[in-house]
Amino acid sequence: MSRKAGIPPAMAMQQGERDARVPDHKFWHSRGYLPHCDTPGLLQAITFRLADALPADVLERLQKDVDDDAQRRTSIENLLDAGHGACWLKQPSIADIVRNALLHWDGQRYRLLAWCVIPNHVHVLIETRAGSPLPEVLHSWKSFTAKAINRHLGRTGAVWMRDYFDRFIRDDPHLAAVIAYIHGNPVKAGLVQNEQDWPHSSARRELRGARASCSPQKEISGRDARVPAK
Numbered sequence: 623m624s625r626k627a628g629i630p631p632a633m634a635m636q637q638g639e640r641d642a643r644v645p646d647h648k649f650w651h652s653r654g655y656l657p658h659c660d661t662p663g664l665l666q667a668i669t670f671r672l673a674d675a676l677p678a679d680v681l682e683r684l685q686k687d688v689d690d691d692a693q694r695r696t697s698i699e700n701l702l703d704a705g706h707g708a709c710w711l712k713q714p715s716i717a718d719i720v721r722n723a724l725l726h727w728d729g730q731r732y733r734l735l736a737w738c739v740i741p742n743h744v745h746v747l748i749e750t751r752a753g754s755p756l757p758e759v760l761h762s763w764k765s766f767t768a769k770a771i772n773r774h775l776g777r778t779g780a781v782w783m784r785d786y787f788d789r790f791i792r793d794d795p796h797l798a799a800v801i802a803y804i805h806g807n808p809v810k811a812g813l814v815q816n817e818q819d820w821p822h823s824s825a826r827r828e829l830r831g832a833r834a835s836c837s838p839q840k841e842i843s844g845r846d847a848r849v850p851a852k
Contacts, residue, residue, distance in 0.1 A: 665791035671743035674707035709741035
């Protein structure tokens with residue numbers, strides 16, 4: 623891991639200090655217009671995006687005019703794939719900052735199953751763990767990477783949009799579909815022809831055969847769908 627893209631001591635809190643405070647999970651909650659589900663042990667698909675990735679007027683119109691959540695989400699995902707904004711994440715050095723932040727707490731605060739860094743947004747699939755609430759995990763990723771990206775670009779100001787999307791995995795078919803979507807997003811966005819050719823994705827890891835014994839489909843296959851009560 624390079625010094626520039628590495629994790630500073632401030633992010634690497636000692637485990638003993640972390641255990642002493644044991645944060646509470648929020649279960650179903652909202653930070654604004656998006657509902658979130660924060661329950662330990664869930665498989666969660668998460669999307670967070672750069673602050674300029676969606677034109678504000680278009681997003682406001684979608685929130686007002688489109689009532690169906692699935693339709694609204696599809697429209698937003700299509701807009702993201704269109705490549706609005708500065709698209710800083712297309713720079714390999716900045717994509718590496720995000721990748722290293724995602725990998726840093728894998729196996730401790732969460733289990734990282736799939737990920738993909740696109741020029742203006744990030745897709746992540748994790749298994750959440752008790753004591754590591756989802757909002758805190760997102761804050762850790764976004765706070766560290768925002769500071770590192772601004773330092774790299776020689777700028778100040780907002781890097782990430784404040785809110786994020788999360789969706790819990792219902793069952794094995796849903797799990798397979800989400801992993802396929804995450805790995806296939808660079809192809810859908812017209813960035814590459816084959817998902818394994820995109821350098822900032824766990825699809826390349828699977829191609830190399832690394833961590834083959836940790837295939838999420840094999841390890842999680844057969845688990846019951848756990849739909850949290852609202």
